[in-house]
Amino acid sequence: MNKLKKLLRTTLFFIAVFIATQVTIVGQTIELDYDFRRGGTLGWTADFADYPPNIGTGYELDARLRFMPRKLTRVPKRGFYIQGHNRSADLFMFLKRRLTTADGIVAGQTYRIEYVIKLASNAPSRCVGIGGAPGESVFLKAGASSIEPLAVLQPNGYLRMYVDKGNQAQSGAAASVAGNIANGIPCEQAFPYYPFALIQRSHQHTTDVMATSNGELWLLVGTDSGFEGLTRLYYQSIRVKLIPL
Numbered sequence: 001m002n003k004l005k006k007l008l009r010t011t012l013f014f015i016a017v018f019i020a021t022q023v024t025i026v027g028q029t030i031e032l033d034y035d036f037r038r039g040g041t042l043g044w045t046a047d048f049a050d051y052p053p054n055i056g057t058g059y060e061l062d063a064r065l066r067f068m069p070r071k072l073t074r075v076p077k078r079g080f081y082i083q084g085h086n087r088s089a090d091l092f093m094f095l096k097r098r099l100t101t102a103d104g105i106v107a108g109q110t111y112r113i114e115y116v117i118k119l120a121s122n123a124p125s126r127c128v129g130i131g132g133a134p135g136e137s138v139f140l141k142a143g144a145s146s147i148e149p150l151a152v153l154q155p156n157g158y159l160r161m162y163v164d165k166g167n168q169a170q171s172g173a174a175a176s177v178a179g180n181i182a183n184g185i186p187c188e189q190a191f192p193y194y195p196f197a198l199i200q201r202s203h204q205h206t207t208d209v210m211a212t213s214n215g216e217l218w219l220l221v222g223t224d225s226g227f228e229g230l231t232r233l234y235y236q237s238i239r240v241k242l243i244p245l
Helices: 002-026
Strands: 030-035 045-049 062-067 078-085 092-099 110-121 138-145 151-153 159-161 176-180 197-204 217-225 230-244
Touching: 045 062, 045 078, 045 151, 045 159, 078 092, 092 230, 110 138, 110 217, 138 197, 176 197, 217 230
Parallel strands: none
Antiparallel strands: 030 230, 045 092, 062 078, 078 230, 092 217, 110 197, 110 230, 138 176, 138 217, 151 159
16 A cells, blocks of 8 residues: 555656646747848748739739848848739738747647837838828738638639738737838938838737647738838848747
8 A cells, every 4th residue: 555655646746747847848938030131031931912813913022032222231131022012902911930849839828929020111101102101001910820821812813811910900810010111211301212221110919829739830920001002121030929828
C-alpha cells in the first residue's frame, strides 16, 4: 500500500510539472519582427480583392520587393511594394503570412495581437480626391485569422475576401482599422511631385484570435480604399506581438 501511495504521489508530481510547463509555454508572448530591408519577402505574400479580375488591366496591380525611394534610405534598401488603381471604388490590397508552431504558436491558444507597421506613402494629408481623399480615405487594416485570408471569385465576377476584413472604415473580425495612409505632408506642399514619406501605425487588433488545433494562424495587413485612384505603398517593416490570453 505504501509503495502504491508513493507511486501515486510521484505520478501526480510529474503531472503537475507537465501542466505547469504547458502553462509556461502558453504564457509566453511571441514577438516577430519582419524588416523587408533585410531582403526577401520573409514569408509574406501579396494579393488583391474587391475587384473583377476578368475586366481589363486598368487596375494597374503590382506587388513585389522593390528598392524604396532613395530619399528615404541612405543606401539602397528594399521594401514590399504594392500598388493598385481603385476603379472598383473598393479595392483591397493586402499582405498575409502563415504562422505555425515553428513560430511559437500554441495549438488552440487565443491571442491578443498588436502591430507596429512602418510604410512609405506618397498620399499627402488633407487632399481632395475622386471618391475620397488619397490619404485619409485609404484605410490601413491589420489583424489575424485562424483560416487563410483568400480572395475568392464570386458569381458576380468579383473577388471577395473569404474572411471578414470589414469594409473601408469599418473593421472586421479578421482585420481592424489601424489608421490611414496620409503621410503628414500638406497637400499644397506635396504638389506637384507628391514625395513618399515614412509613416508608422501602432495597432491592437480588436478581435482576439484562436490558433487552430494544428497550431496555425494567419497574419493579415492591408489597405481598404475609398479613393478611386492609384495607391502606391512600400511596406518597410511589420512588427507583431502575440499575447496569449
